[in-house]
Amino acid sequence: MASQGRPSIQSHDALDAPALKGILRDGGKAGLIVDAASTRQNSEGVKSETDARDFASSADVSDDEGSVIKDDANSIEDYDEMELDPDTLIANTRKSMDTSLRPGAAGNMADPLTAQNPPSHERDRRKRNSIQIRLEKTDRKGRYVLTADDPEIREILRKGVEREKVEASGKKPRTRFRDLILTRQFSTFDRRSQASGDSQFFGFFTLFWLSMAFIIAQSCLKNWRDYGNILGSNQIMKMMFSHDVYVLGLTDGAMTLGMFVTYLLQVVVQKGWVNWNKGGWLLQNIWQTGYLAGLVGWAYFREWPWTHTIFAVLHGLVFLMKQHSFAFYNGYLSGVYRRRALLEGKLEQLQQLDAVQSPPTSPRGSQQMDQFATGIDLSELSKRTSSLTANTKRRPSMHRASTNLTTETSDVASVATAIQSGSPITPEQMDTFSNIIRSEISDLTLELRGKSHSGTNAYPSNLRLLNYAEYICLPTLVYELEYPRQDKINWWYVAEKLTATFGVLCIMQVISQAFIYPAVAKTLRMKEAGMTIEERWQEFPFIVSDMLFPLLIEQLLTWYLIWECILNVLAELTFFADRGFYGDWWNSVTWDQYARDWNRPVHNFLLRHVYHSSISTFHLSKHAATFVTFLLSALVHEMCMAIMFKKVRGYLFSMQLLQMPLVMASRSKYLRNQVVLGNVVFW
Structure with a gap:
């Protein structure tokens, strides 16, 4: 499926082959051949025009662009069973569960014959749920070259090649701070997404909204009969707009302005006035704590209704996560930047040294030349460097943000020690040292560029006030130097989503007023009437049954309002092209799958700044890091409940932690x- 803003792709002759196989190539190309076995199986004896007859291995397909793999560190660490599928751009690409467990997946259908030979409409649907590529014929039958013009596809294909080579070498690659795949895609319920428009359940989606329209009409008729107007007593609306609305708006503006403290701190760190590793991160955490404490204290002081409170607290938490991601990513890059500057100085110092043209003739003198007082074996270092330069994959640095070369154990630190010692160096050794430092500098430069392919937003060029202000508005909680963007704003789409936003708000207000408020008012009346707890418990099952379905509808509408309507409006207005704000969480079969899919922005934040940070900083195991992630999420949710109801009950906290044994049970x-x-x- 071609998304808006992608390069136009010319169509070519269709390929009548049920399956292709091949090898990914650099530059957005893949060498493909027809799978003869699959062709014979699916054609039921009918010979296809594109059947393979006699072709060579797909590895012989040449790479026209001749890209060289320069980095083997662009990989994704797993989040227990989570992994990203970097070889596709179809919406909901994250493998939060085994594809064989997906409803309707191959091998999991009720009818095996249908699984092997799906009906025509199913084949058409699968064909439409794909991406556009260019498939070119070669001079040999049964062989093709697949070319993807989309820049994100080309980048993913490149990473696929790197991943395959790393896996073949038997080495586990090192995860980069910036390893987060962002692509051009629509959300699942977006009408432009073929995954929703051509779904076999499209009619149920329509029926749901017709049902909502019927509920509104029914409530309006009852209110007209009982109150003489369609809004009725309207206590919910009065509660929302009769108290401190302007103060709430000013508070939100103050929270937005407060975010620029984080930006100023990073400017100070970049200029070298504050070292991030020695005190900058502590200042940032102190500021974040004060930011959150001030927000909570202000909400308590104003005694807002729960609607005002939850809006202010949730929006404040969003701003807090944005600040944390911006600060810690740029703080990390500041260390990388300082390390590169240090190594550039060492390289310049090395180039100013005079190399010894002829080594000593005696074996003892040669040994003193090769292994001096620092204990560094230069001959062994030369061997490692030779093997490094001969390999196309560059060994990732283990100390990307370190600037203390005296305590560091690495080849770069050994070279720096050798340069500082003033010992005699031969021309061969000087070349070895220079190659090691240049290789490290190149790796650090690549890290500083991050997702900025052109380099215009590479650190520290990204520390611009406009860049930070734009990041505040983007519908993401994880900071990157660049994001996939679209070319223009579709104002009709903005109008559609804004209409849907206000429409859903009206539906939620009607359901709250007609079905939830009476049950809540009844519980308050029973308490005010002095009924005992035993008497109230007798009514409790009936009250819960009356509220269960309305609360379920409110939950679904709240999720749809935020993740489909509001975030898509923000994305369209800010040219943000990655609309993967959620996955198909309604198909979840495990709790961890739901935790990953229902709120992708928060999940990405927790994955990078809580889960991976717990492993890298505190050296926790994967299971311990997963528990810490769930624990933090449960604490934040319980905090929101305590602020809303002015009491700490622990219900939500306990039930969220119960998801951990449920995850183990589901496995x-x-x-x-x-x-x-x-x-x-x-x-």
Whole structure:
């Protein structure tokens, strides 16, 4: 599917082959050949025009662009069972569960014959749920070259090649701070997404909104009959707009302005006035603590209704996560920047040294030349450097942000020690030292460029006031130097999503007023009437049953309002092209899958700044880091409940932590392959 803003792709002759296989190549190309076995199986004896007859290995397909792999560190660490699928741009690409467990997946259909030979409409749907590429014929039958003009696809293909080479070498690559795949894609329920428009359940989606329209009409008729107007008593609306609305707006503006303290701190760090590793991160954490404490204290002081409170607190938490991501990414890059400047100075110092033209003739003198007082074996260092330069993959630095070369254990530190010692150096050794330092500088430069392919936003050029202000408005919580962008704003789309936003708000107000407020008012009346706890508990099951379905509808509408309507409006207005704000969480069969899919922006933040940071900074195991991530999420949710209701009850906190044993239970042999049962348990 071609998204808006992508380069135009010319169409070519269609390929009548049920399956292709091949090898990914650099530059957005892949060498493909027809899978003869699959062709014979699916054609049921009918010979296809593109059947393979006699072709060579797909590895012989040449790479016209001749790209050289310069970095083997662009990989994604797994989040327990989570992994990214970097070889596709179809929406919801994150493999939060085994694809064989997906409802309707191959091998998981009720009818095996249907799985092998799907009906025509199913084949058409699968064909439409794909990306546009250019498939070119070669001079040999059964062989093709696949070319993707989209820049994100080309980047993902490049990373796929790197990943395959790293896996073949048997080495586990090092994760970079910036390893987060962002692509051009639509959200699942977006009408422009073929995944929703051509879904077999499209009619149920329509029926849901027709049902909502019927509920509104029914409530309006009842209010007209009972109150003489369609709004009725309208206590919910009065509560929302009768108290401190202007103060709430000013508070939100103050929170936005407060975010620029983080920007100023990073400017100070970049100029070298504050060292991020020695005190900058502490100042940032102190500021974040004060920011959150001030917001919570102000909400308590104003005694806002819960609607005002939850808006201010959630928006404040969004701003807090944005500040944290911006500060810690740029703080890390400041260390990389200082390390590169230090190595550039060492390289200049090395170039000013006079090399010894002839080594000593005696074996003892040669040994003194080769292994001096510092204990560094220069001959061994030369061997490692030779093997490094001969390999196309550059070994990732283990100390990217370190500037203390005296305590560091690495080849670069050894070279720096050798230069500082003033010992005699031969021309060969000088070349070795120079190659090591240049290789490290090149790796650090690549790190400083991050996702900025052109280099215009590479650190520290990204520390511009306009750049930071734009980041505040973007619908993402994870800071990157650049994001995939679209070319223009579709104002009709903005109008559509704004209309949907206000429409959903009206529906939520009607449901709250008609179905939730009466039940809540009844509980308050029972308490004010002096009923005992035993008497109130007798009414409790009936009150819960009355509120259960309305609360479920409110939950679904709240999720749709934020993640489909509001975030898409922000994305369209800011040219933000990655609309993967959620996955198909409604198909979840495990709790960890739901935690990853229902709120992708927050998940990405927790993945980078809590899960991975716990592993890299505190050296926790994956299971311990997962527990810390769930614990922090539960604490934040409980904090929101305590601010809303002015009491700490612990219900939500306890039930969120109960998801951990539920995750382990869903991975047991009894539930592992039970898709329907797992989804029922989840709901």
